[in-house]
Amino acid sequence: MIKKINVGLIGAGFMGKAHVVAYSNMPKFFWPAPAVPVLKIVCDVEEEIAKEAKDRFGFEEAVTDWKAVVNNPDIDVVSICTPNDSHAEIAIAALEAGKHVYCEKPIASTHQDAKAMSEAAEKAAKKGIISMCAYQYRRVPALVLAKKFIDEGSIGEILNVRAQYLQSWSADPDSPLSWRFQKAIAGAGTLGDIATHVIDISQYLAGNISEVVSTVKTYINERPVQEGGVDLLGTVKLNGDVKKEPVDVDDEASFLVNFENGAVGSIEATRNAWGRNNFISIEVHGTKGSLIFNYERLNELQVMFADDPEDRKGFKTIYTGPAHFYGEVTWNIPGMNIGYGELKTIEAYEFIKSVVSGKQPSTSFAEGYKVDLVTEAVMKSSETKAWTKVGE
Incomplete structure (x- = not known):
């Protein structure tokens, strides 16, 4: 049973x-x-x-x-x-x-x-x-495959990581005030909300970030208070004259990073990029090749290997499917593809499987804490305008 x-x-x-x-x-x-x-x-x-x-x-x-x-x-x-x-x-x-x-x-x-x-x-x-x-x-099959290529040494020693997470839902000044715009509740704005995702992906692929230097900006300093706006994402029709209250978190965070293994990188995140609904981009460049992932093409990974013959060098696209991470249990026909819902389902499976087996899963609270240490360093650096060690 x-x-x-x-x-x-x-x-x-x-x-x-x-x-x-x-x-x-x-x-x-x-x-x-x-x-x-x-x-x-x-x-x-x-x-x-x-x-x-x-x-x-x-x-x-x-x-x-x-x-x-x-x-x-x-x-x-x-x-x-x-x-x-x-x-x-x-x-x-x-x-x-x-x-x-x-x-x-x-x-x-x-x-x-x-x-x-x-x-x-x-x-x-x-x-x-x-x-x-x-x-x-972390459960995106294409990113799991990227991690496999990196761990196997297929792209050599990692030199550079470039990561972006761009959304548009708060670009409109009429997007209502919610807890996501209040530091006392959210802790940070874009930095805590979505930059944390690409920080986690970057550390998943390339190891821990050791130091950062950052710029953090708030573009819209107040927003309308709207009934029902507690967890709304995006613009709603305003009902007549509404009062506005201050926003005290960031709309954008951009920062350079150094990794413990010697690699360098850049991370950018904003919720104010018109036309970018949920754009996540990761590039990893190594001594023997490169990898590119774009969430708008969730089921694809672009790969380039420097050892390929000269007349065949360039990026190739791998389409993830039944042969890849959990592909055989989601939609086991090539090209059927997965989306956000399946990623959360895979995550729930990993969690429940761990509950039954007693083996701690990824992402652990310790790994989550490491992400928060990076965001803390980003905030400190934005104030001092200097390189800041993570965890100090």
Whole structure:
């Protein structure tokens, strides 16, 4: 008989939906599943949202206090999809209560909280408790293949990494004020929201970043306060005259990086790039070749090997499919392709598999903490206008 695992979801907004879809779809793709997730309790501070999520997604119970999830003896797994400032309190309490924790990124709104979460996870791991920080782009088959090429030495020693994450949803000044524009809750703006993804990918492929020098900018200094704008991404129709409140986080972060292995790189992220809806670009250049990934062509990896004959040198495109990472269990026909939903489903599978096996997964809370240390260095460098060591 397939094991069942009871899930408590805390935060029923955009990412809460992503977790629910991932849990629900996981056994449909991965069968026999390591365990079948059971949607037990959903929690949101807004009672209407919690009740709607219960009915919409099929949870057995809806609550407004996260402690009712963490302290429930029937709950095995806690998914944390709340604003960043609450991650640490909830995650640490859940780990201490013996719950396995699947937490959205960034791991926390401050590096101090991230450190506390990492330490709590390390302590809980000794008791067999699993924790994961949700950096789903590590699960892109093309990036897993890129990592394989790098580890095998196919492109030689890494010299340079170039990474971009560009979105457009906050380019309009009428995009409503939400927690994502408030430092006390989010910790940072674009830097914490999306730059963290390409920091994680860069470190996944090329190793830890050791120092940075950065420029951080805020382009739109105030935004309209709109009812229902708590988790909206993008512009909504404004209802008459609305008041505006200050934005105290970054709209763009650009920084040069040095890696511990001697490689150099550049990372750029903004949510104010008209025409770029969810553009992620990664280039890795080595002594024997290069790799290019573009999220707008999610199922492709461009590769170039310097040892190819002169008349055949140049970038070639590999189309990922059944022969690649989890390709045989998603859509096992070449060219059918995967998208964001499948990435979250793969991530949920990795998490549930780890819960059953007792083996800690990637991305760990410790890895999430390392990303937060980089963002902390970026913020410091933007103030001092100087190279800043990561972790100092």
